[in-house]
Amino acid sequence: MPPPCSRCASQRVINLETARKLGTAAGALVGSVKGAYTSLYAPGGLITVSARFPLSRIASAVVAATSGGVAGAAAAHQLVQHLFPPGEGTPWLCLGCGYAFRVLD
Ligand SMILES: [Zn+2]
Numbered sequence: 041m042p043p044p045c046s047r048c049a050s051q052r053v054i055n056l057e058t059a060r061k062l063g064t065a066a067g068a069l070v071g072s073v074k075g076a077y078t079s080l081y082a083p084g085g086l087i088t089v090s091a092r093f094p095l096s097r098i099a100s101a102v103v104a105a106t107s108g109g110v111a112g113a114a115a116a117h118q119l120v121q122h123l124f125p126p127g128e129g130t131p132w133l134c135l136g137c138g139y140a141f142r143v144l145d
Pocket residue numbers: 045046047048049050134135136137138139
């Protein structure tokens with residue numbers, strides 16, 4: 041059971057540790073998809089380019105996906121990290137009023 045919000049007593053709170061993990065995974069996924077997409081559909085046309093340089097094109101898409109994934113994960117991690125209140129205990133974020141607080145286990 042999550043603790044009630046210490047400001048508005050709402051029960052609609054989420055664990056920020058979980059949110060950070062999910063956000064990092066989602067950020068990596070979004071970054072990868074975006075990186076692969078922009079690389080494959082860059083101006084110049086996929087068909088003509090891939091017919092001439094199929095391997096280098098695929099390699100650059102993989103590199104873009106990897107770097108995009110890392111950047112996306114880092115961005116998501118930073119975003120959630122920014123919400124973390126200072127101190128000890130489990131961090132929670134109230135969805136009712138947006139208040140972030142910690143509860144000692
Ligand atoms: Zn609240």
